Amino acid sequence: MKIGELAARTGVSIRSLRYYEEQGLLSPLRSDNGYREFSPLAEEQVRTIQLYLQLGLSTDQIAxxxxxxxxxxxxxxxxVLPIYREKLAEIDSQIQLxxxxxxxxxxxxxxxxxxxPEGQVEE
Amino acid sequence: MKIGELAARTGVSIRSLRYYEEQGLLSPLRSDNGYREFSPLAEEQVRTIQLYLQLGLSTDQIAxxxxxxxxxxxxxxxxVLPIYREKLAEIDSQIQLxxxxxxxxxxxxxxxxxxxPEGQVEE
DNA sequence: ATAAACCGTGACATTGGTGTGAGGGTCAAG
DNA sequence: CTTGACCCTCACACCAATGTCACGGTTTAT
Incomplete structure (x- = not known):
């Protein structure tokens, strides 16, 4: 499928999909005309990426x-585990702050x- | 006093002091040579600014x-009060997230x- | 064949306080 | 007069994912 369809199916913007490819998270084939051609599996793959992004992981870590x-x-x-633990520690300290x-x-x-108690004053 | 002295007294970098001026938080006079001349009151003023920044307020709000x-x-x-309340709501939702x-x-x-439980596997 | 709807790359904007460096004045002490 | 320690402005970098142009090629349907 082409990028527009993948975007529509996943709700992720075309811009973001291209960015994910740039970050090595997606590796679509290219048609003769240069268009990206995504396999059907890409849909689940994108949802997985989104899931990790929502956990606060960076594209680097996800990659x-x-x-x-x-x-x-x-x-x-x-x-995975060390990254989760690192992230958890980070979250904890942010919460603390x-x-x-x-x-x-x-x-x-x-x-x-x-x-x-009730009276106000202007500058 | 000149900017270097104010920086030393407050522990705030010269860069930041100039930025505060740019944001309208400080209004030093200028000597004939163009140097900023801060009044002694500026020291407390800077500490006050720092205090608000640490509460997460923007220079805009502080101004x-x-x-x-x-x-x-x-x-x-x-x-002040509405800004505090707004900030508090923002903090609450960040904590929630x-x-x-x-x-x-x-x-x-x-x-x-x-x-x-203990066994690991490589990629 | 032409318009509409796609797709491509490249590049700048966003957020906001701070670091850092270039290039250049000012001033006091030796 | 020179050195060193100040000061000035301007401007880019940062973090990181996303939005949004510009400019141009491709495909599809009329």
Whole structure:
């Protein structure tokens, strides 16, 4: 199938599909006229890529194990687990950072409300 | 004081101080030779800017109320509260997103460990 | 044969605070 | 007068996936 059809089937933009190829995540054949020709398997492949992107992995990381997970169960691809763990640690520290900011903001909001029960003043 | 001294006092890079000026957060005078001349008050001003940046506010948002909060208590600056609330909502949704990814990652890690108690396989 | 709907590549914009380097003034001390 | 430590502006790089032009070739249907 051509790129437009793949885009329609997956909901992923043509631009992104071309980018995935550039990053080594897709390897469509080329027709004589230069058009990309995707196998039917590409559809699932794209959904898999999207799934990993939504986990916050980079195309670089995905490229490292995509080949394997398309053929095997994830558990058989040794690249995956360390990347998941690394990502999890990263997420945890981001959450921590955001929680701290959140507490800080809540404090400050409370202070303002305490100090100014209803009256307001302009600059 | 000149920019180098302000940078040394606050720990903020010269580059950043110039950027703050560009964003309207600092308005140093200029000496005859073109050098920026900061008042002693600038030191506290920079610390205040840093504080807001660490809350995740943009220079644009900070510019909207910095003038006021430097002269009054935050509670008297009406711009502040809505921005805090907006930021808080944003933070909450980011945390939510990260929590979802975290749960997803933990599930997937668990699946892999369940499925592969110890044996590994190469690609 | 012509228009509409595809496809191709290349390249710049986005986000936003900061790093970094080029190229060039200013000024104080030796 | 020279050296070194300041200062100035301008401008590109970064991160990374995606949007969006421009410009041009191909295919399909009328």
């Amino acid at each position: 490292g194990f995509l080949h394997c997970v398309l053929k095997n169960r994830e558990a058989f691809c040794n690249e 955001l929680q701290n900011i959140k507490l800080n903001l809540e404090d400050r909001i409370r202070s303002i409300l305490d100090e100014r | 909207g109320f910095l003038h006021c909060v430097l002269k009054n208590r935050e509670a008297f600056c009406n711009e 990260l929590q979802n990814i975290k749960l997803n990652l933990e599930d997937r890690i668990r699946s892999i460990l369940d499925e592969r």
